[in-house]
Structure formats: structure tokens, C-alpha cells
Amino acid sequence: MNNAIVRIMDITIKNFKNVVNGTLSFENTKKNYKASILGLYGQNGSGKTAMIDAIALLKFALSGLKIPIKYADFINVDAEFAQIKYTLKVFNTKANSQYGVTYEFKIKKELDETTQNVDAPDNNEEKFRTVIYDEILSCSYEDAEIRKILKPLIDTSVDSDFAFEPKTKYELLIGKDKKVGNDVYAFKTIAAHTSRSFIFSRELLNVIRKNTPLDEKYHYLIEALVYYGNYGLFVFNTTNTGLISLNALPFAFRIEDKNSGTIGNLMIKLEGATSIPQEAVQIVKRVIDNMNVVLKEIIPGLTIGVREGATDILPNNKVASKIYLVSKKNNKEIPLKYESDGIKKIVSILQLLIVVYNKPHITVAIDELDSGVFEYLLGELLRIISEKGKGQLIFTSHNLRPLETLDKGFVAFTTTNPSQRYIRFSNVKPNNNLRDFYYRDIILGEQSEIVYEHTNNYEIALAFREAGEFCGS
Secondary structure (H helix, E strand, O other), X not given: OOOEEEEEEEEEEEEEOOEEEEEEEOOOOOOOOOOEEEEEEOOOOXXXXXXXXXXXXXXXXXXXXXXXXXXXXXXXXXXXXXXXXXXXXXXXXXXXXXXXXXXXXXXXXXXXXXXXXXXXXXXXOOOEEEEEEEEEEEEEEEOOOOEEEEEEEEEOOOOOOOOOEOHHHHHHHOOOOHHHHHHHHHHHHHHHHXXXXXXXXXXXXHHHXXXXXXXXXXXXXXXXXXXXXXXXXXXXXXXXXXXXXXXXXXHHHOOOOOOOOOHHHOEEEOOOOEEEEHHHHHHHHHHHHHHHHHHHHXXXXXXXXXXXXXXXXXXXXXXXXXXXXXXEEOOEEEEHHXXXXXXXXXXXXXXXXXXXXXXXXXXXXXXXXXXXXXXHHXXXXXXXXXXXXXXXXXXXXXXXXXXXXXXXHHEEEEOOOXXXXXXXXXXXXXXXXXXXXXXXXXHHOOOOOOOOOOOOHHHXXXXXXXXXXXXXX
16 A cells, blocks of 8 residues: 555544544645645644544544544543544555545443453452444545545444444445345444444455455555554654654564554554564564764754664563664763653654654644753754655643744644633734744734633632642741
8 A cells, every 4th residue: 555645634523622623634735745734733632632632533544443442531621522533645656546534433421341450459440441433434435537536435424224334335335135234234333342343344445355356446545544544644642752763664674473463553562572583573673773863953963773682482482682762972871761842752753753754645744742841942843844844743742942942833723711622823924924923823813713821820829829829838
């Protein structure tokens, strides 16, 4: 599927975290850049991380992975379910064709009566699961000879004797064999009970693969989306800071292992030792050497290295090597864990930035990109990627320096209105400094929605004084 390029065009979120409703477009409609960059800015607690979490949900769904229970806990307290809709474009570079795609679903929290939480003191604590349901995958198709409008391909939201509608697409992908149809219906139930997408489940995919040739355009589309979820879409949030992801390795670097999966699924710790298959050590060293080409330019004189420790045994009984990372500067070598948080953040995301700069089929979403990174460096990195990069980068930030270095079409903002969470600024003139423009709007509120809920300095000072009474003299 290296001939498929997938781009997220927009996302609509309903009743997810503090977003009652919000649509965010990732297109820069004013200028034709190869790269697709979107920086999301706004007040704390205004829906920035909710957008990154929505993208993480997309990755779980497309990869056919179990959706963690925390996402059910993200459903707005006033709603029974959350709903997310994604619009994507899929380009088949080999056939010179493209698809317009919408994929939407709902999630809800459901009691899992088949399990108990063994960690609970009385072993009777109720355990819940995330259920993904009412999935709808729609697509349009266009090449040199054919143009088809957007229509449902797989719709699981309607009551039917079949696992999905419409019937014509069902018979195209599944066939007319009733036994196979019964199996597919069972797969739909299994997917719901295991917190997985049915449309992108391995069970349904295997049936489609047996029944439909890959060159059939709808089969190709599903395979392209599955590949994108596994190898083209990467989400970096605060929970995986301190790790280097090998998921974005070039395909030629991957080591296939039937027991443990691909080496691309490994994460290398920045602090402490990581056990990896012995045959992967040289690959990791090549990745680190490749990162150093850029790292020493970003932080002059700094490189990182790999040191091998004792051998270990992996769960699949394969021999592994324990490796740990070190930083090297001024002919001195220290464990990387003793470096600053800013350096560790740069090291964590650098491989992903390298790939998004060079590969048009890669999408990387990073929450709090600016955390610990010097603001001037942050602005220059984003300028370079936006002007010369090829992939798609989505990030949130509190640092406003990128507002001065990025094209205005690459920036969006959150609002204080939970029913209209995301906006693009209007009336921004070419000679306006977007950073200054944003500050002015915080004060004057000139946009269609308020972007900042003002605080009162006097009330804050009074609150500090009142809270200090509990501290004693």
C-alpha cells in the first residue's frame, strides 16, 4: 500500500470531553503547499487535547485495535454517547485516482458482565468497556474516466438482516453465501464485545480478501485505510513522552516476526533499558544515527548513542538484548535520562518529524509540541516542515512563536463556546502579525466566537491570599 496517500481533511466531534460540538478543517485553502500543517491554539481546557484524542480514536479504529476504556470516560457527562466524523482523501498514485471518504461512529460505555476487576479489593468491582457502534463508511471515487458521488459503502447503523447495508455493496464485498453472511454477522457482535471497529476488524477484512480482488476499488480503499491506521498515522501525547517510536520506520527496516509482530511496534525508552530482539539492535542503531544527522543541527554538538547491556528473554522465548540510550556532547557521555526535559522531548518526536518531512503518506499528531522546547527553535522547525515537508503534521501548543513563522492557513483556534469549539480567524490581512492579532482578539473579542474567558487579576490575588491563611504565619 505504498502507493496510497491518505490525508485527514476535517474532523467533527460531538459530546466528547468538553466539546459539545466542533468541526475543524485541516486544509490550507489559500496556498498550495505539499505539506499539511495544522497548529491548534487556545486556552487551557478548551478542546485542544480532545482533537488529538479523536485522532487517536481513529488510529485505534482503522488498526482494528481494542479501544481503551478511558475513551468511554471521555463521553460528555450530559450525553449517553459521543460521535465523531472524519473526512479523508485517499490518493492512489499508481492508478492516478482518488477517493473522498467519510468515516463516522459513536462510542458508549457499557458494563462488561463477562469480567471482573481482579485488582479490586473485594473482586466484585464492576468493569466497563468502550463500545464502538453505528459505524458508517462512505466514499466517492474519481479517475480519468469515472466520477462517483459520495455514498455509503458500509453502513452498520440501520436494522437489517445483513451485517451492514447497502445490500449491493454487501454482496460485492461479502458475496451471497448465507453461511459466510452468518459468520460476518457474528463478527459484528464479537467486535462490539471486544471494543473494536467492525468495519476494520481483521475478521471482516479476511472475508473481503477472500471474496474480492485487491484491484477492486472498494477493497483497495479499505486496505489503504487499514494500512494508514497501522503504518501511516501516529499520535504522540503526554503518555508516550519519554519513548522513541519505531512505528514510522521505512518499510525496508521492518523485521517481521510471527510471534511478536513487527519491529516497528517497539518503543525505545529514553530512561532505563529496553529489551528488543537481537536482530533489531542494528536497526535501532541505524535509526539513531539517522536521527543524529538532524539532532546535531538542532542542538549543536549533541548526539545520542546506543549501548548494549545484558541479554534477556522475551515472552515469545526469543533472545533479546537490553539497550539504553546515552547523550554525547563535548566528548562526554551520560545516560540520556539525565538530560533536560526539552532535549528528551525533541529526541522523542524527532524520528516522527523526520518521517513527516520526507513521506507524503505519513500523518503525525502531537499534543503539547512546545513542551520544554525553546520557542525560537520550535518556530523555525515548524517553518521548515511547512515550507519543505511532504506529510501531514497536526499539533497543539501554548507557545505563540509559531504564529509568527507559519502561514496563517496552518493555524486554528479553540473558543470558549462548547457548541462551537473550533474556528479559523477571519479578517486577517497578509501583513498582520498573527501573534499580535490573537492577543488583540483576546482583549477585544472581534471574532464570531470568544477565544478566551477572561480572568480577574484582583480576584486571583484575593484567592491566593485566602488560600494562604491555611498555610499559617
